Amino acid sequence: MIADVSVESEVPWRRLNPRMVWVDAGRAVASLVPGALAMLVTGTNSGFIFPALGVAITGLWLATENWLRWLTTRYRVTDEHIELRTGVFKRGHRVVRRDRIRSIDIAAKLRHRIAGLRQVVIGAGQQGSGESAVKLDAVSATEAQWLQDNLGSVEAVQAVQVVEAVEPETTEAASGGDDRELIGGLNWKWLGFHSFNLWGLLVAVGFLGALYRLSETVGLDVPGWALDMSDRLGLILTTVMLIGIVWLTGMIGMTALFIAEWWNFRLERVVTGPDSSLRTSQGLLTTRIINRDENRIRGVQLVEPLQWRWFGGTDTEVIGTGLTSGSVKQNSASQILPKTPYRFARRVAHRVLGYPAFSETLTAHPKAALRRRINRAIATTVVLTGLAWFLAYQEVIPAGWWPVTALLLAPALGFAVLSWRALGHARSGGYLVARSGPWFRTTVAIRDDAVIGLTVRQSLFQRRQGLVTLTATTAAGSGGYEILDAATEDVTALAADLLPELEVVEVGERP
Template sequence: MSEWRRLHPRVIWVDLVRSVLSLLPAVTAIAVFGVDPGAGSLWPLLAVAAAGVLGAAGDAVRWAFTRYRITPSYVERKTGVLVRAHRSIQRDRIRSVDVEGRLRHRLAGLRVVKIGAGQQSAAGESALSLDAVSVAEAESLQRLLLRADAPDAKDAPDTEVPADAGAATEAEAPAGAETGADGPAEVYARFQPGWFVYNMFNVWAYVFAIGVGWGAYWLLTGFGVDVGGFVAGLVSSDGIGWFWTSVLAVLALGAFGAAGLALNYFVEYWGFELARVPGEKGTLLRTRQGLFTTRTVNRDDNRMRGVRLSEPVLWRWLGVTDTQVITTGLSLWSMSQPTAILPRGPRRAALRVAAAALGADPDPLRADLERHPGAALRRRLAWATAATAAAALLLGWLAAAGVVPASTLWAAAALWPVALVAAVVAYRALGHAIAGEYLVARSGLVNRSTVVLRRSAVSTIAVRESLLQRRLGLRTVSVMTAAGTGGYTVPDLAADESLRFADRAAPGLLGPFLRPRDADEPA
């Protein structure tokens, strides 16, 4: 495949259909409903039409000027009209080859291939993407670029910030062996319809509802519907008034947003499967998912460093848990969340799947965590009291200036017990342990996080203490690794325990500094 190749020409027909569909709303509003083309209310529909046509035209130009080839050492792509770009990736630096199929691509028998090589997202780099190739070509590229004749990925140095890939996630099902196109697969989880309840209650429900409502407002306005007049009628004296209108709006937005997130769960995770499959360089942790847009992500087990379980505080009573792997080669900042190996679901399923992904014996997620000293609780209570006092002083100053009424000082009085309870909850979340080849660290108030990290992956240990920690006999231990977020913290350990934990977390790193001093050595 060393000759230069084009993207598949069928993408031209896909773009033609896309441009026609983007014109339909504006054409319908003008031809069927008789909306004046010069009316200001029509501009959102015209903007949609313009975006669709220009996007389709841009895709056609991109197809005409894009070439790619695979050589024994490189993957190369040339693209651009006024500014030509020639990008290449060494094949031995390739970390992921993911295949994505949006609805319009699937209908046309096309796929998008994303080739990642551990790019730095902060530098504005992204995976090399081939949009679009045939299904057979996509499968051929994935097999070719993950072949064993390229240098093993585990022999290449890790990069601290990984590359974009697809998303991943899944549900609860008994693990078992299956045979698929890629050979025997050990299935850990499949799509669970009942899990939508874990994914529909969060703040994004309101963000989703407001966004859709704003778009619906402009769409209805374009068709002559007076939405503003309807709302004004509710607020007026003849209606239900401001208060009940606000209550109704909050309830309606919450219900609509929750329903939207539930629907999004089915669309995003339909057909989900999490399995461990054999690869040319070892085994891969593979996820497949998606109804309209399908996505397949392969994670090399040689690059796996641990797992992370997160439990949001407001829904912790439901056992809601997010499950992610700590690995190199995948971006943490991608909207597709390639490090997630399960959708948000029950804790019992997250523990089972995370343990299967680790494959460690004993299971570090079942280890008994050591509690932190009472001084850690006193530190949190002190910060809660100080924050409440600062809020009270600010409100008092504003009340003295006549900016707010004096009664608002009661807000600070009510805030104090809430802050103290939060401090206790944060303290109860603390815990740490060493379990076999892994270290375990748990902390967090708003989002309690349990991190399980392979000790051999720790590259740096940092032990620090603030003035308050020094007075309380506490220290914070941070472990750095070239995977995940790059570093994980174990706060407020007892001073003597902190050094023992740090030494066990990364054997050999602190040894020279903890060596007993000889009698004849100078002080």
């Protein structure tokens, strides 16, 4: 809740830490270095001057903006509220009740770490109200820890606590007396799931493109070198070598990113008194500790991307209230594991849930769901083939191209079968399990008591085939989870079992 009035006026206002001014001054000076080097190495006529000048102007502008923000920002913490005043030309005054605080995120970029500063972001359920979080950029590490300890000591609903770049001694002191249970730790065999992917190729292309631009600036003739290499080794061997360089560069880049993000990864259950939380700690240059209150966890979902499904690669996320990607910069707060083998992800999910929900045999969906997908594949291929024929008739594309589009029918039918085989659902042990998705096969296990409503949809084509789509509405995660193209009688029985207080009306009847 946001108030518009000042409270406890006797509590003094605090400034942001003045060291941030010197940090921004250093960044401004650093932004001048590329331009100075360009003038020194290539002269004033180089095309590199203008990009370097843009970097310098941006650095100076950001430094000036942050200096003005430091001059005008004040904050204070009272027994019931946290207040923030900021703004140069348009002054703003926000008052947030402490019992509405849902998350306290502490982060530190490299420049913050060097200066002993921290960035504190205080979330109070602002996602639904359109308000931004209360952001203090930056305060000292001691002040940040004080804010976390004092704001967190209120009877507030804290869905996620994120601590980034906290010194080991601070972390150990803060967690003294906790009972910890290790659920999972880093296995270097997982590196393969992260090093060999399409993102690595994009990283390599971007990095090599920047190097090529830099080589042009300093006068290196890279195309000439490539042509000379082609003359000596042959076109095929040169092409293979260049592809290998791109692949190796991407693999090295993705490996470095994996090590930096997941170094010393641990997933633990931390019990403090009557409460418990799932804690992940990870990071090489920046230590990140995320605490998730288990009272707010409603389920787990396992996501198997198509390109990794054959190797068992799986992403594991918890479904909980207040767990959003907005509080964590690098990945979602709901993610509790890096990409791992499916068996390991399933074992961890069972320990989190306390029940082997993902070992249940799923109810297969009827053949009518397969026919529905086959019809879509055929219709899509016919439309694309007809469009290609029309373009060929209008001489927009060569006449011999349009029959090629008919060859899309084979992969489309394979995709339809793959999509149908991914469908399934079950209910056991107090959990509703649903699976769907051809590209990202997602299996969700959500607690029965987390389901607050059911929505049944049936299109005209579904009605003719005896199929319906059921959406289980929940206050956690994405807000709703679907069981696609299930048999009408299965959905009717499932709905009556999940919410027995509802009156189930057969399709075709009127209440």
